Amino acid sequence: MTPRRTDGPARNVASQSSTDPAGGARxxxxxxxxxxxxxxxxxxxxxxxxxxxxxxxxxxRNAPPDGRMPAAxxxxxxxxxxGLTAAECEHMVTNVGxxxxxxxxxxxxxxxxxxxAGTIVAFLSIVAGAALVGGRAWAPVAAAxxxxxxxxxxxxxxxxxxNAGPILRQLYLAERxxxxxxxxxxxxxxxxxxxxxxxARAA
Amino acid sequence: MARQGYSPTAVVIxxxxxxxxxxxxxxxxxxxxxxxxxxxxxxxxxxxxxxxNLGITLLAALALLLYVRLRHRPAPAPDRAARPWMHRLAxxxxxxxxxxxxxxxxxxxxxxxxxxxxxxxxxxxxLPDWADEDEAMNMLFSDIxxxxxxxxxxxxxxxxxxxxxxxxxxxxxxxxxxx
Numbered sequence: 001m002t003p004r005r006t007d008g009p010a011r012n013v014a015s016q017s018s019t020d021p022a023g024g025a026r027x028x029x030x031x032x033x034x035x036x037x038x039x040x041x042x043x044x045x046x047x048x049x050x051x052x053x054x055x056x057x058x059x060x061r062n063a064p065p066d067g068r069m070p071a072a073x074x075x076x077x078x079x080x081x082x083g084l085t086a087a088e089c090e091h092m093v094t095n096v097g098x099x100x101x102x103x104x105x106x107x108x109x110x111x112x113x114x115x116x117a118g119t120i121v122a123f124l125s126i127v128a129g130a131a132l133v134g135g136r137a138w139a140p141v142a143a144a145x146x147x148x149x150x151x152x153x154x155x156x157x158x159x160x161x162x163n164a165g166p167i168l169r170q171l172y173l174a175e176r177x178x179x180x181x182x183x184x185x186x187x188x189x190x191x192x193x194x195x196x197x198x199x200a201r202a203a
Numbered sequence: 204m205a206r207q208g209y210s211p212t213a214v215v216i217x218x219x220x221x222x223x224x225x226x227x228x229x230x231x232x233x234x235x236x237x238x239x240x241x242x243x244x245x246x247x248x249x250x251x252x253x254x255x256n257l258g259i260t261l262l263a264a265l266a267l268l269l270y271v272r273l274r275h276r277p278a279p280a281p282d283r284a285a286r287p288w289m290h291r292l293a294x295x296x297x298x299x300x301x302x303x304x305x306x307x308x309x310x311x312x313x314x315x316x317x318x319x320x321x322x323x324x325x326x327x328x329x330l331p332d333w334a335d336e337d338e339a340m341n342m343l344f345s346d347i348x349x350x351x352x353x354x355x356x357x358x359x360x361x362x363x364x365x366x367x368x369x370x371x372x373x374x375x376x377x378x379x380x381x382x
Contacts, residue, residue: 029373036370036377040363043218047225054230054250058237062246073241077338081345082235093238096246126218130381133370 030193031139035132038143038186042126045150045179049118056112059100069097102165110160118153121146132190140194146189151183208379210275216268217380223261224304228356229256255315257320258308265304277379289365296361303355310351314344 064070074089084092125146131139154176161172209217234250313333315322319341322330334340369376 028325032370032373032377035381039381040367041217043221044225047229048220050226051229051233054253055233058249061249062244064243070241071242072238073244074239081338081342084239089239092236093244095236096238123222126222130218133378133381139291158360197272 006038025144028135028193028197030189030196031132031135034143034186034189034193035129035134038129038132038147039126041182041186042122043130045122046119046126049115049122049153052115053112053119056108059096059103060108060112063100069093069100098167099171102167104164107160107164107168111157114153114156114160118150118157121149121153125150140190140197144194145189147183147187147190149186151180154180154183158203204315208381209277210271213268213271213275214380216264216271220261220264220268220304223257223264224355224359227257227261228352230254231352251320252323252326255312256325257302258311259322261304264306265301271299272295292361293365296365299358300355300362303358306351307348310344310347314341314348317344318343359378 070093072090072093074084074086077087078084094202125143128139128143128146132143158173158176158180161169161176164172208214229248231254234247234254237246237250238244240247313320316333317335317337319336321332324330366377366380
């Protein structure tokens with residue numbers, strides 16, 4: 001039996017003629033795939049951006065006013081509990097001190113605002129992805145807009161990291177570039193899928 | 204009559220729980236690299252309180268999800284959507300996820316209870332100390348917390364893999380949780 005095409009004559013992303021076994025219009029294949037990927041990545045990215053916001057808040061709130069980090073305190077029982085050596089314990093303080101030292105004055109505020117925007121848009125991308133899977137008429141436009149917005153957030157983060165110190169660059173650049181590429185692909189996928197569905201509807 | 208998909212409340216809680224779990228993982232990996240606490244080094248204070256608060260809230264959200272799921276049962280997944288062993292795997296994976304979420308949250312809270320670090324629920328309600336400080340008990344529950352968390356990540360990966368499989372088949376199963 002030939003598999004049924006699910007991206008044939010379509011009413012926006014939903015096929016007019018086919019229904020899924022649970023009832024209701026079945027979404028186009030591209031919309032189901034892209035939507036599911038968007039939901040999974042959106043859940044993870046919401047967490048990542050929220051964690052970045054937390055990072056900036058924690059670093060700013062606890063940074064010593066004179067920029068000099070206090071000495072590490074490494075009690076034996078805590079080292080054992082966390083599986084750390086004394087050298088690692090001391091490095092944790094140096095590491096955080098390096099992050100604070102390497103950040104220009106504008107960096108924490110900018111990244112906090114950017115990660116707040118990223119958290120909101122990433123959450124919206126979950127909604128857009130779910131709408132794609134659900135075959136909602138507005139879903140492709142919403143998906144293209146949210147994925148594009150996420151790409152813009154990634155690009156802004158990339159530019160910010162480029163203009164920060166070397167310690168922050170090595171932390172942020174590759175990750176930001178990877179997310180930027182993923183979101184560009186998803187944006188183009190949503191746009192291409194939208195055009196495909198429109199063409200199929202017109203045919 | 205059973206709904207075709209899960210109830211909107213169940214859908215919203217499910218995705219909030221998903222975001223919460225991933226945030227707890229990502230933030231915990233980061234916060235464990237922060238300096239050990241002292242009078243002058245307080246970097247861990249906010250993330251640890253937030254971690255404990257989200258864990259406790261997650262338990263409440265899970266209880267609400269189970270209540271809603273029991274009250275509003277969706278129609279069974281389409282028969283042609285998966286083979287019998289897949290149905291069994293999915294059912295077992297769901298149960299494991301619920302059990303592990305409870306185990307991770309409870310062991311985390313108990314671990315914290317045996318330390319000198321108290322928990323203030325959302326910075327409003329001071330939770331009572333259930334136990335005296337005890338390093339051995341703290342270590343025990345801390346280990347349980349750690350390993351149940353890794354196990355939870357593994358079963359969530361199976362859950363996500365199953366969802367993607369059905370989404371790529373476009374067989375209507377995933378739509379039930381995305382309405």
